[in-house]
Amino acid sequence: MQRLWLTNALVLCLFSSSQSLAATPLVVEAALDRQVVAPLLAAFEQAHPGIELSYRDRSTLEVNALTAVADPPPDVVISSAMPWQMNRVNEGYAQRLDSELANEWPEWAKWRNEVFGFTFEPIVMAYRLDLARHMLPPQTHADLHKLLSTQRDTLQGKVTTYSPSKSGIGYTLFQQDARYTDRFWDLVTALGDADAHLESNTRAMLEGLSEGRYWLGYNLLGSYAMVWAQEHPEVIVQVPQDYALVVMRTGFIHRDAPHPRAAQAFMNFLLSRDGQRVLAAQTPLFSVRSDIVGPYTAQRLRDQVGDRLYPIPLNASVLAFVDPQRRDAFMARWQREFNRYQGVNDD
Amino acid sequence: MTQVIGTLKARLAVWLLVMVSGLGTLLLMEAYYSTQRAAERAFDSQLEAAALTTADSVQWEGSAPVVRIPPAALQILATSHQERVFYAVLDHNGRRISANLAISIPSAGRTAAAIAPTWLDLTQAGTRWRLHGREYDSAGWDIQNPVQIWVGHTISGRQVLASELFERAIIRFFAMVLLAGILMLLAMRVALKPMRQLRHRLRKRQADDMRPLNARVPEELREMVEALDTLFTRQRESRDNLLRFTADASHQLKTPLAGLQSTSELALQSRDPDEWYRALSDVHDGAKRTSRLAGQLLSLARLRHVEEADESLPLDLRKALHDSVLEWAQREVAMQHDLGLAELPAEPMLIQGQAWALRELLGNLIDNALRYTPPGSEITLGLNAIGNHIMLYIEDNGPGVDPEIHPRLFQPFERGGRQDTHGSGLGLAIVATIAQRHAAKLQVKERPPHGLRIEVHFQAAGEES
Numbered sequence: 169m170q171r172l173w174l175t176n177a178l179v180l181c182l183f184s185s186s187q188s189l190a191a192t193p194l195v196v197e198a199a200l201d202r203q204v205v206a207p208l209l210a211a212f213e214q215a216h217p218g219i220e221l222s223y224r225d226r227s228t229l230e231v232n233a234l235t236a237v238a239d240p241p242p243d244v245v246i247s248s249a250m251p252w253q254m255n256r257v258n259e260g261y262a263q264r265l266d267s268e269l270a271n272e273w274p275e276w277a278k279w280r281n282e283v284f285g286f287t288f289e290p291i292v293m294a295y296r297l298d299l300a301r302h303m304l305p306p307q308t309h310a311d312l313h314k315l316l317s318t319q320r321d322t323l324q325g326k327v328t329t330y331s332p333s334k335s336g337i338g339y340t341l342f343q344q345d346a347r348y349t350d351r352f353w354d355l356v357t358a359l360g361d362a363d364a365h366l367e368s369n370t371r372a373m374l375e376g377l378s379e380g381r382y383w384l385g386y387n388l389l390g391s392y393a394m395v396w397a398q399e400h401p402e403v404i405v406q407v408p409q410d411y412a413l414v415v416m417r418t419g420f421i422h423r424d425a426p427h428p429r430a431a432q433a434f435m436n437f438l439l440s441r442d443g444q445r446v447l448a449a450q451t452p453l454f455s456v457r458s459d460i461v462g463p464y465t466a467q468r469l470r471d472q473v474g475d476r477l478y479p480i481p482l483n484a485s486v487l488a489f490v491d492p493q494r495r496d497a498f499m500a501r502w503q504r505e506f507n508r509y510q511g512v513n514d515d
Numbered sequence: 516m517t518q519v520i521g522t523l524k525a526r527l528a529v530w531l532l533v534m535v536s537g538l539g540t541l542l543l544m545e546a547y548y549s550t551q552r553a554a555e556r557a558f559d560s561q562l563e564a565a566a567l568t569t570a571d572s573v574q575w576e577g578s579a580p581v582v583r584i585p586p587a588a589l590q591i592l593a594t595s596h597q598e599r600v601f602y603a604v605l606d607h608n609g610r611r612i613s614a615n616l617a618i619s620i621p622s623a624g625r626t627a628a629a630i631a632p633t634w635l636d637l638t639q640a641g642t643r644w645r646l647h648g649r650e651y652d653s654a655g656w657d658i659q660n661p662v663q664i665w666v667g668h669t670i671s672g673r674q675v676l677a678s679e680l681f682e683r684a685i686i687r688f689f690a691m692v693l694l695a696g697i698l699m700l701l702a703m704r705v706a707l708k709p710m711r712q713l714r715h716r717l718r719k720r721q722a723d724d725m726r727p728l729n730a731r732v733p734e735e736l737r738e739m740v741e742a743l744d745t746l747f748t749r750q751r752e753s754r755d756n757l758l759r760f761t762a763d764a765s766h767q768l769k770t771p772l773a774g775l776q777s778t779s780e781l782a783l784q785s786r787d788p789d790e791w792y793r794a795l796s797d798v799h800d801g802a803k804r805t806s807r808l809a810g811q812l813l814s815l816a817r818l819r820h821v822e823e824a825d826e827s828l829p830l831d832l833r834k835a836l837h838d839s840v841l842e843w844a845q846r847e848v849a850m851q852h853d854l855g856l857a858e859l860p861a862e863p864m865l866i867q868g869q870a871w872a873l874r875e876l877l878g879n880l881i882d883n884a885l886r887y888t889p890p891g892s893e894i895t896l897g898l899n900a901i902g903n904h905i906m907l908y909i910e911d912n913g914p915g916v917d918p919e920i921h922p923r924l925f926q927p928f929e930r931g932g933r934q935d936t937h938g939s940g941l942g943l944a945i946v947a948t949i950a951q952r953h954a955a956k957l958q959v960k961e962r963p964p965h966g967l968r969i970e971v972h973f974q975a976a977g978e979e980s
Contacts, residue, residue, distance in 0.1 A: 258599050259616060260642065280597045347586070484593030484600050485586035493613045494583045 191220040194430040198246035199228040200417055207450035212437050219430045228336035235261055243431035246419040249336030250480055251489035253418045257283045262420035269439040277456050279482050285416030286438045287453040288466035290390035291341055293406045299383040308410035316358035323362050326383040328373045331366035332502055341387045343489045344413055344480050353505045360506035377403050391452040407473050414479040531699055535692050550680035554673045562647035565591040565666045573662055575655025580662050582613045596672030607660040620665055624648055628663055643670050709733055725751035763928045764812050771805040811941040818948040829976045832864040832898055839877035840896055851890035857897030864898050864905045865976040868953050876949040880909045883942040888913030903975045910968035921959040
């Protein structure tokens with residue numbers, strides 16, 4: 169009986185390996201713009217011609233939901249919403265990756281060898297040149313608060329930031345900001361007072377800036393903003409001089425991945441020199457590895473900005489951000505502070 | 516031949532090994548459980564800390580308790596081993612106010628936690644969890660119900676810590692065993708030093724050195740050294756006996772030989788054939804006596820020094836006695852004596868013995884009686900069973916022997932204080948030797964009114980101990 173089972177397993181193995189020679193499918197659910205990451209995907213497909221990559225670009229909340237309910241489940245899950253990713257890993261939706269690359273990956277950028285942060289994206293402010301003509305552009309969070317308070321009339325309706333309710337990453341950033349100082353809530357009050365527009369992604373904020381709808385944006389993903397600024401000279405990117413948050417795109421192999429070998433190959437590629445070199449040279453996602461040279465590396469960013477980079481930690485503490493009660497309390501306070509001088513709910 | 520049965524070192528090593536493996540198993544079992552406990556305690560205290568931190572963040576908002584789970588509590592829960600974490604805050608009805616995983620807490624655990632902080636081990640979807648629950652009294656303005664706080668994590672860190680601790684305990688244990696082994700070897704060298712010294716002393720001794728050892732030895736070796744000393748003493752005595760016997764024998768042989776020499780010298784000075792004939796017959800008598808003496812010496816030496824090569828068999832003493840008396844009664848030497856046999860018992864008198872030796876014993880006893888009693892004396896032999904002994908006796912009505920000499924009668928060349936016989940003085944010595952070989956006891960008694968009685972007490976066959 170057992171022998172029969174073994175034989176079946178063997179046949180199954182042979183079958184699946186011969187299939188992989190033909191083309192193993194690989195499903196990646198990702199909250200990461202396809203056009204941004206395209207060079208990386210192309211490099212992977214070139215390195216692994218036997219794998220047929222199916223890359224599905226979605227929002228963070230969709231990716232999070234699919235992790236639990238998709239049938240068949242995806243092979244690899246990628247998202248910038250670190251608390252949600254961590255929550256899924258804590259729930260046991262990830263499987264370990266014990267490759268050499270995974271073991272050598274820096275401790276601060278992985279958890280349990282299950283989830284790996286493979287990019288290093290600073291959170292920045294961005295402003296239009298118009299702003300600089302009227303006032304001294306902000307360099308720190310305190311500057312921003314002062315500017316919003318003193319130039320309220322000029323900036324009315326011309327400020328934008330993430331919506332904490334519509335964007336997982338925006339919510340995470342505000343949570344982290346609030347962890348550092350209670351003065352953050354003054355900033356929220358000031359944002360609300362200036363009638364700030366709440367967008368659900370960085371691209372929308374950048375478009376608004378280029379179109380002239382907005383003069384000032386707060387908490388934008390630096391990776392997108394820096395590329396945008398190169399093509400749109402009217403937008404200036406400012407890495408905050410007091411502290412700059414850093415988010416990591418995190419990826420893990422799904423516990424029930426239908427194609428675990430292909431998934432491992434994909435994750436290993438993300439962590440490998442080749443993959444990270446593509447990240448550093450052809451995408452604005454910033455490589456985590458310190459042995460990679462290119463315009464977009466964590467090392468280069470540190471050299472430019474100094475020690476004021478504060479990555480959102482990839483550890484159990486961020487699980488608190490997805491606690492429903494904590495989230496409700498946070499959102500309640502947000503609404504309270506944001507609408508303090510308005511009485512109107514924009515959100 | 517000395518048989519070597521391993522070395523003392525090997526024996527001690529085996530004992531050490533047995534003890535170490537026995538004790539070691541116990542010690543390692545103890546170490547295993549104590550390391551498990553230590554790891555358990557270390558990680559349980561982190562659960563406790565996380566629970567307390569969480570309790571601190573419970574507040575009442577209106578009529579419902581609200582918990583803002585603190586990030587620090589989660590990080591404490593995860594520990595440096597990056598465990599998966601679980602927390603749940605329950606209201607007094609067991610309803611979840613807040614929780615991050617769907618792990619269900621057994622109601623028994625909830626009851627226990629209501630009384631005192633409690634710990635639980637459970638397996639959820641193939642993963643083992645360690646949970647800690649405690650009740651927290653928190654008072655709101657409207658409602659004052661307790662809330663239960665449950666925290667937990669996976670146990671890989673505990674396993675890693677326990678196996679690390681256990682590994683260290685094993686290394687410590689084996690280092691100890693190694694050290695103990697080395698110390699044991701050293702101790703053995705020191706402890707066995709007196710034995711080595713004794714060996715050197717014995718090896719250096721001259722062959723004829725029979726003095727006591729006079730060695731300084733520990734208590735354990737005292738008996739052995741004493742036994743050796745006794746052996747030396749006995750050997751010295753036996754050697755002295757041998758020397759005395761040889762000297763006596765030479766002396767005994769010298770006298771008749773000197774007689775032969777003087778007789779032949781006298782005869783050679785004469786031309787008279789009659790003288791020659793007389794001298795020659797004297798020489799013949801002397802030579803016969805000397806030859807008999809030499810023969811008896813030889814048989815004594817053989818009896819004393821030939822080990823028991825012949826097998827001893829059960830034999831009936833009645834037959835041996837009957838045959839010997841009958842044979843001697845027909846000899847010429849017995850013609851002038853009344854050699855008789857007392858009435859023999861009806862049942863067989865069996866002893867374990869050698870037939871030739873018994874014949875020799877009886878012959879010497881009879882010969883001795885014939886030589887030392889005047890013609891016409893009565894000589895009687897008999898057998899009696901006394902308990903498990905068989906007593907063989909020979910008695911005569913001759914002149915007897917001074918009782919003071921009785922103890923010496925069985926020594927070689929002792930002639931019972933008489934110089935008037937041609938006896939060699941070896942007869943009874945031979946009897947004594949044969950009796951000793953048969954584990955028989957000799958007794959010499961006076962026979963009233965005059966005469967001598969010699970008893971030989973044999974052990975009856977089949978009664979041998």
